[in-house]
Amino acid sequence: MDKFIIQGGISLEGEVVISGSKNAALPVLCSSILADGPCIYTNIPRLRDITTITDVLSTLGMGIERPERNTITIDPTNLVSYEAPYELVKSMRASILVLGPLLAKYKRAKVSLPGGCAIGVRPIDMHLKALTKMGADITLSHGYVMASTEGIKGATIVFDTPTVGGTENIMMAATLAQGTTVIQGAAKEPEVVDLANALITMGARIEGAGESTITIEGMSSLSGLEYEVIPDRIEVGTFLVAGAITRGDLLIKGARAEHVVAVAEKLSEMGVVITEEDGGAIRVNGKTDLRPVQVETVPYPGFPTDMQAQIMALACISQGVSTITENIFENRYMHVPELMRMGGRLEEKGPTVIVHGVDQFQGASVMATDLRASASLVLAALNARGVTEIRRIYHLDRGYEELDRKLNLLGAKVMRERGGL
Numbered sequence: 001m002d003k004f005i006i007q008g009g010i011s012l013e014g015e016v017v018i019s020g021s022k023n024a025a026l027p028v029l030c031s032s033i034l035a036d037g038p039c040i041y042t043n044i045p046r047l048r049d050i051t052t053i054t055d056v057l058s059t060l061g062m063g064i065e066r067p068e069r070n071t072i073t074i075d076p077t078n079l080v081s082y083e084a085p086y087e088l089v090k091s092m093r094a095s096i097l098v099l100g101p102l103l104a105k106y107k108r109a110k111v112s113l114p115g116g117c118a119i120g121v122r123p124i125d126m127h128l129k130a131l132t133k134m135g136a137d138i139t140l141s142h143g144y145v146m147a148s149t150e151g152i153k154g155a156t157i158v159f160d161t162p163t164v165g166g167t168e169n170i171m172m173a174a175t176l177a178q179g180t181t182v183i184q185g186a187a188k189e190p191e192v193v194d195l196a197n198a199l200i201t202m203g204a205r206i207e208g209a210g211e212s213t214i215t216i217e218g219m220s221s222l223s224g225l226e227y228e229v230i231p232d233r234i235e236v237g238t239f240l241v242a243g244a245i246t247r248g249d250l251l252i253k254g255a256r257a258e259h260v261v262a263v264a265e266k267l268s269e270m271g272v273v274i275t276e277e278d279g280g281a282i283r284v285n286g287k288t289d290l291r292p293v294q295v296e297t298v299p300y301p302g303f304p305t306d307m308q309a310q311i312m313a314l315a316c317i318s319q320g321v322s323t324i325t326e327n328i329f330e331n332r333y334m335h336v337p338e339l340m341r342m343g344g345r346l347e348e349k350g351p352t353v354i355v356h357g358v359d360q361f362q363g364a365s366v367m368a369t370d371l372r373a374s375a376s377l378v379l380a381a382l383n384a385r386g387v388t389e390i391r392r393i394y395h396l397d398r399g400y401e402e403l404d405r406k407l408n409l410l411g412a413k414v415m416r417e418r419g420g421l
């Protein structure tokens with residue numbers, strides 16, 4: 001397994017270009033199942049999670065090509081299987097996103113129950129309940145979701161708590177349903193809106209994406225398309241923190257400022273100077289003493305759970321006591337003991353972590369546990385006095401395109417050591 005060896009204490013300076021959004025690309029690629037013609041997707045990041053989903057789609061018989069580094073073409077017309085097998089789904093929960101489109105278009109699907117990041121129990125009960133209401137017959141057998149239908153029908157679906165993947169799965173299924181579907185309590189994340197835009201480009205009739213009620217009028221068929229995926233707002237947020245935690249000065253290019261408002265607000269409260277520049281760029285200047293912060297993760301447009309670990313690393317070197325509360329997932333604090341190994345002073349109290357600021361992290365040997373937790377360790381290492389060794393960085397490779405190369409272009413010293421434990 002690869003590891004990073006990071007020489008810390010260097011201020012990052014320069015320009016970084018943001019990749020396409022992983023969490024937008026995954027559902028958008030799955031939506032190609034619904035198309036009757038070729039699909040061309042651009043701005044797709046080169047990541048392990050993307051390879052996993054294209055492997056799932058290939059297993060179904062879809063023709064996948066990568067004519068350019070960030071372009072994927074899909075020919076969805078020759079399906080030979082309706083099964084997403086355990087070997088692929090186990091490493092990524094988002095594989096469940098083939099369920100809705102397979103059922104809507106081919107009336108059957110067999111999808112392994114998902115694995116993914118070890119951040120608590122992450123059920124898919126809301127996906128299954130909604131699809132059942134839309135006419136699917138679903139059983140769980142030997143670790144698989146076995147689903148069939150005589151035809152997916154429009155329905156009113158009410159999510160008591162917003163679910164990103166659930167909203168996406170149902171929205172996809174509803175595009176080819178008989179009749180109209182109304183999703184109440186829908187997730188409002190930009191990735192949901194991006195999927196809706198891709199589906200609309202295919203001819204789907206969708207209104208309200210980005211709001212809490214989405215209405216989808218079912219169609220009899222959808223066409224192929226050419227579509228560019230939005231930039232990755234979590235990568236933007238991570239580089240904002242990288243600029244702040246190294247007391248650096250970065251120009252983050254290819255970003256959508258409107259997608260990172262909650263993160264930028266919290267960083268500004270801490271004293272970090274963030275300015276929107278022309279042409280979709282954001283400048284972050286961290287040459288300042290940091291104030292402590294109070295953060296609670298909430299669904300979009302609030303502060304994202306996928307930035308909780310990164311802002312916690314920053315809070316560790318602020319002057320005072322911060323509190324960070326995780327409301328979306330339980331067990332999403334696996335970075336806490338690792339940050340403590342690096343000199344962070346943290347106390348975990350149920351869903352809240354109390355952070356007592358220190359001057360600087362210290363280099364140490366630490367272990368990456370899940371995707372965003374790993375990012376927080378890289379950020380702490382960039383700040384640290386001395387050398388940090390981060391093992392198991394395959395978690396990072398699932399979600400950050402060429403993080404080591406991008407950081408090194410900004411002056412960081414991140415070395416990737418291949419192989420080993």
Ligand code: UD1
Pocket residue numbers: 023024026093094121122123124125126127128161162163164165166187191304305306328329330
């Ligand atoms: C997506 C993101 C993930 C992000 C999360 C929350 C992708 C590929 N992943 O994950 O990075 O952290 O949104 O912003 O886009 N839940 C249930 N039953 C369900 C579905 C969800 O109880 O059927 C719970 C989950 O356990 C969690 C909460 O609802 O506590 C939100 O989960 P959800 O929004 O569905 O997250 P994902 O779509 O899996």
